[in-house]
Amino acid sequence: MDILNGFIVGIQVAFQPTNLFFCFIGCITGTLVGVLPGLGPTAVISLLLPMTFHLNPISGVIMLAGIYYGAMYGGSTTSILVNIPGEAASVVTCLDGYKMALKGRAGPALGMSAIGSFIAGTVGVILLMVMSPPLAELALKFGPPEYFSLMILGLTLLAFLSSSSISRSMTMAGAGLFLGTVGLDNLTGLPRFTFDLSTLTDGIDLVPVVMGLFGVSEVLSNLEQHIATREILKTKIKNLFPSKKDWLKVKWTLVRGTLIGFFLGILPGGGAIIASFASYAVEKRCSKEPETFGTGAIEGVAGPEAANNAAASGAFIPMLTLGIPANAVMAVLLGALIIHGVQPGPFLIKERPDLFWGVITSMYVGNVMLLFLNLPLIGLWVRALRVPYGILFPLILLFCLIGSFSLKNNIWDMFTMIIFGIVGYLFRKYKYDTPSLVLAFVLGPMMEASLRRSLLLSNGNPFVFFQRPISVVFLVAAVVLVLSSVLPGLRKKRETIVVETDD
């Protein structure tokens, strides 16, 4: 099926009233999640995952996807008005966005970030549409050895791009791989690391792990400090539509931001956070007046906001075409699809065109909804910012508890969730990178399966990974990455790309 036919199918699916409704719910929830600091899209998507069990998989994924890209819109509002990133991918927007607001230009800053997000989001979805089918076609040629090598490359890339040092994020990847092995061995039925606990025989579920690591640990880190009340800039928000001068300034910024974001989004571990940082760095370098950056330059808002939205679209590519998630949010979405009985991968476009094209088309629709939600209704979100943390955090904790319980109606899942909350809190303290763990945790069992299948196919020849060209390319790339991070000269370069971020 070519892209045009696919798009037609997509329109039929995305414009069904139910799907429009859930797309809208997703966008609203996403914006809210983005606006409220201390609540990231990963935690919320896993929180709402059990709710989607009662929907059909298409509506469910449309809603969850809406939360993800919606959060990218909302995050900038908090950055601009409060100087606190509402969401990790909007950290850089604080630098110039808040300064613009201080100068009384809160309106154009908010307007530019919403319109920039819209343009980048829409272009990102178009690129996603154009690039997915050929990639899936290519992926059809992949056998188990290629998948295995690709996942090795993915994990290395993740460690390479992560915010903490490579040795730390590799340690976390190791821990994730280990967690993936807990439970009965698929092939032999041997219990591994179950400590004779019946809850552990089925393995550890993704949802309580993610909710603990991203939801509860965030609350714990916020509570340990003596909370100061957030100060929202008291300013009149006017002139939401940026001036002609502003537009001329950001014309190429938007193009560059979109492209950087989209391609970094595809890479495992790249994602929206790094994309926004990279775009800011590039804009500063391309600018004729780099000294204005940090004092309220509109390019410093437009670039990163375009980049994080384009990255959110790009991240769907590896998940939908290869079945390999690029970041923690995609890992949860992948989990959601599998629970619904849909196996993402190269066959998805052919087997479930309604789902594939429906979800992508809904992202166009969602971007239009988000533009309206974020421009005329901006006042509403500013009001949401005034909700005190004393009300928010009990709700976050409660949703995490109910969410992990409702997955299997198992009380011990709540227990697991709290334990991972404590563990995640310690990770934050000691600066270990949680997304590496989550991704390795999801990829681990897939890697084990593809390793065994490869060896079965090759009659137990362990060198099969080096005998197939595509697989060799992936492995060589992984080795180069590891080596480059060890070599001192290149290490410096990496450190300038990767800016210290908190998740």
Next chain:
Amino acid sequence: MRKHDLISSIVWFIMGLSILLSSISFGLGTLSVPGPGFMSFLAGAIICVFSAITFLGALFSKSKEAAVHLWAKLNYFKLVSVLVLLFAYVFLIDTLGFIISTLLLVFLLMRFLGSLGWFQSLLGAILTTTCCYFIFDLWLRTSLPKGVITSWIF
């Protein structure tokens, strides 16, 4: 961060080593036919190697940054009480049932850790519990625990 890196990497190394050793008992298999312990052995090995690198890096680090106090000036009271409340919730939900334990949890969190007023906290707890009960139990049919006490009454 140096001292903390040394501590955290030692903890990781010990964990990696114990994973590695227990994997051997599951059976590693051969390179041609990996056994059930192969993957976790690999995971343990990765943890050991990279925590050792972190350890060495911190040991020989020459940076003269000021000592970072991770555990100073924290609000321990809040941290510990949240955890106690969460664990209590999990252990009591089967006996007290969803409604009573959630009312208690949300009320205590809002009143004593979120510093809201008595009335606000009470209202918050009742509203939250009611909404959750309607959404999760009645609409999504999650069959939240009824609790021993509720079953006596009805």
